[in-house]
Amino acid sequence: MPTRWICKGVARDPDFQVRRLGTDQVAGFACTRWRAQKVQEPEVDGTELCLAADGAVLRSRVRRQGMTEMMKAVRVEYGLLDPVLFVPPREWPVQR
Known part of the structure; x- marks a missing residue:
């Protein structure tokens, strides 16, 4: 999902204020702050x-x-994921 879609959704909410802070690089990838x-x-x-x-x-x-939670990518790999990763366990109930 492009960055502009994420930020526009929050920016349209009158309860939030969104500011672009500039650019940076994390795990070898350019990003917008x-x-x-x-x-x-x-x-x-x-x-x-x-x-x-x-x-x-x-x-x-x-x-x-007064509490801070942080997350930072240390490595990013793009590629296809094995579809098995998205299969729920057999014992989980299915709702239709």
């Missing part, structure tokens, strides 16, 4: 993302009420 925060949040709180052109999240940092 974004900051999103609720309008009523303190300035220190919010979410910063570094998104690749295809929408892959390469880095994120979320700050809320």
